[in-house]
Amino acid sequence: MGKVKSKFETFRQNTNIIIYGTNTFYGRLFDLVLLGVILISVILVMLETVKEIDLKYHRELIIFEWIITIFFTIEYILRIISIKKPVKYIFSFYGIVDLLAVVPMYFSLFFVGTSVLSILRSVRLLRLFKILKHPQFSNQSVHLKQALIASKGKILIFIYFMLVSSVLIGSIMYVVEGKDGGFTSIPISIYWTIVTLTTVGYGDISPITPLGQSIASLVMIMGYGIIAVPTGIVSAEFASFKSRINAKDKINPCPNCGEEGHELNAKYCYNCGQKL
Amino acid sequence: MGKVKSKFETFRQNTNIIIYGTNTFYGRLFDLVLLGVILISVILVMLETVKEIDLKYHRELIIFEWIITIFFTIEYILRIISIKKPVKYIFSFYGIVDLLAVVPMYFSLFFVGTSVLSILRSVRLLRLFKILKHPQFSNQSVHLKQALIASKGKILIFIYFMLVSSVLIGSIMYVVEGKDGGFTSIPISIYWTIVTLTTVGYGDISPITPLGQSIASLVMIMGYGIIAVPTGIVSAEFASFKSRINAKDKINPCPNCGEEGHELNAKYCYNCGQKL
């Protein structure tokens, strides 16, 4: 009995190393295979919505879908078995995502033809964000995250300002252009303002009166100019980040006089001439 | 009599703390409620312009509108009563906005069916900008403002340059493309140039001759490139701002006068000459 338990324990540990670890060969192989299967599963969900493909290969798509679902089910069970705190995993964000990647297919056995369930499967896409936690990328994405968090306050104020401006400009355009130009209501005018201010410019709605076109020109120049604001904020954040890292690289105190700020390739203290 | 006056004085003071203050619980609650009511009032103005909704719920919209108008009226009166210098408030920018948020509804009692009055109500939207003065945001928005003010000169010259270029390019395109491509007059051609230069690109007017398309390509590349100019200006401003703040953060105060902001290699306080 103890032997069985220890054997199971060994199995759990090995599984844990393979599934959660990234240092062993099998651990990295598993990550790669999983990434591939997730990508295939996402592509499957996409293809099912393309009419021509679904009509021709409906059978094949369903078979593939079941293979992937069973693969994900086994993976989900192994994840629960091999982790130390299964409950914490199950109720974590990625735990729920892992479950939602599997459940809709089983439900589809009982409720036929529900397209909502079919769409729910695309939740598995969220598993692709997990890759950003991978040690190879986490360092870089942490930098990105920190710079964005640091500039969060200014960015939010900027977005607030843009939204209120959009409502204001939208209301003005509704009065100026009227229903002929497609500005049939204030919400539609606000939609047009955002389309214009962000320089997207679909052209489904566009001003036709001279006054409307003049205001639109101002909105475009405004939109073209104020893109400088978020860019400037984030740039400054990245630059200050960068220079702090550079500054840290430089600092090597001199053993003689304690002076800091030597370049990495310095051989002698620039202050007292002591060999470093 | 004195008691009544003192009672009224207490009421005024309490009202002032609630309406203008942000430190007490009721003060913050009032701000939140007011923000909510303004948002609802703005949404109401929007919905009235959506034909389907207005036809179905015209009665309800009017009732809601009156409730909000009365709420704003009471708020406006309380603001005048509780402030020390009511005249200054009344003729201030936000004082006029607060009044304009209320007046159109009362006018609509006498002048039926004037849509201009209905639109005038959207002036109350401007009250949403007031939130940027809130202590929680003011610090961040002051930074944004200062950086924009510092780069104002360069930005204005840039916009002037862009407008004159637009007129120039618009005139050329009018000659090159002619009326077939939709370039029916120079003002329309200028409108097209701005649409293109700011990379909005509606597509309501687009060149059809090879020469016109070649010039358009140059304009696009120009527009794509010169967005770097406002962005560069504002980025530099933010970065210089940032580094000044960082510099101040880093440096310990003078033991004598408490002045901060000494350079790392400073030996004496730059303010009082005390040895550091």
Added chain:
Amino acid sequence: MGKVKSKFETFRQNTNIIIYGTNTFYGRLFDLVLLGVILISVILVMLETVKEIDLKYHRELIIFEWIITIFFTIEYILRIISIKKPVKYIFSFYGIVDLLAVVPMYFSLFFVGTSVLSILRSVRLLRLFKILKHPQFSNQSVHLKQALIASKGKILIFIYFMLVSSVLIGSIMYVVEGKDGGFTSIPISIYWTIVTLTTVGYGDISPITPLGQSIASLVMIMGYGIIAVPTGIVSAEFASFKSRINAKDKINPCPNCGEEGHELNAKYCYNCGQKL
């Protein structure tokens, strides 16, 4: 005779101060009036191309045009008379522009109905660029110019890279999409590529095959990403500019030890404690 000459000399000097100077009241007034007249003349050229306006007010437009032409003629003659080196002015860029602003109208007396002459009048628009030389703006525009000149080399390589990429992508899209999607020739495909790469996106030509749309998606992401390159170049130039100016502002040598780099508000040398 000498008296006449001296009188004429005085007139020349006064005219020179008014036309070329910016320090006296009349000098500044003249600049403002001239700017106004140029703006009006540009608007006149624009309005003549708007059919509805030209039909109604043709006579009035012509009269206004003649008034402005005579004003410009007198100004041109006064400029030649009052300047010391008239030949240099006549053959300078702005000298030629000033002449071209006037000549077409006189030609129109002999050659009736030539729209080319009418368009040539819009050359006077170039006079609007002269304002950037005005002392009030020249300081700022010099900064802009220097930063752009410093980054000229990198920007040119970037544009070269973009153009070659556009030809390459355009050729690929021509093969992939074929004539159905509007990609009727390689030049048209290149035009589409530039429209897409610069994120303008008219929508007059857009891919319809899945492969074409996939390549288009890549081109868009590429275009969205590489806008960072010119922006980054110019931003770095502005920032380095800014910090050099900041650095110069700071430098105040200490009269005692000669140490530089004091803040503007420094009262004592940070190195030796000497009062500045």
Added chain:
Amino acid sequence: MGKVKSKFETFRQNTNIIIYGTNTFYGRLFDLVLLGVILISVILVMLETVKEIDLKYHRELIIFEWIITIFFTIEYILRIISIKKPVKYIFSFYGIVDLLAVVPMYFSLFFVGTSVLSILRSVRLLRLFKILKHPQFSNQSVHLKQALIASKGKILIFIYFMLVSSVLIGSIMYVVEGKDGGFTSIPISIYWTIVTLTTVGYGDISPITPLGQSIASLVMIMGYGIIAVPTGIVSAEFASFKSRINAKDKINPCPNCGEEGHELNAKYCYNCGQKL
């Protein structure tokens, strides 16, 4: 015999200097002529696809094409003869490109009417990238390259994040908008998301339901805002680059070892310890 060989050797050396060198007059002339011929050959390939031109000038285009092909063939042979390691050149990237610029025309003698071969000729376009290796530009393009390589990691994560977000938003829009708005399948919806997120905005597909337009507005603001991320990354890289170069420019060399790049307050050389 030896004389012949030495004569051939001299020819080889002279050819090498002209073709590969950039220091002699003939070397620079050859580069200019070659650039011109490549440009003409690229324009030829383009023009052949324009129906009207091909119908009129088919004969002339073919003749020109053969002249250029023979020119390129001679150049290719001379390159192989005059270089020291011909095998290395033949299998290098630009060696293969040089060959592909020539081969299709000869193949067209045997396989008539194959448009694929005609298109393959546009590979010669890649030769235009070679110019970036020219000493005049290489310095600048190396800077650009290094800054881009340094920010590669962050840019890749950003693109990954954008692609996954596009799939996610595309799936949501497919469910929300349905087939009426043109969102006929998830791949098409993803295509729309990328068109919107990158602010291109063709307008071939655009949301028509209020909910779809609201989500689209969020996507646009998101796209407008996150352009700050790549721009910020690259800007910071360029700025840090710039400041390192500036730092090196500023500082005088050590009188003992000639090492440059000492800080302004350095008293001793960091390389040899010599007093500065």
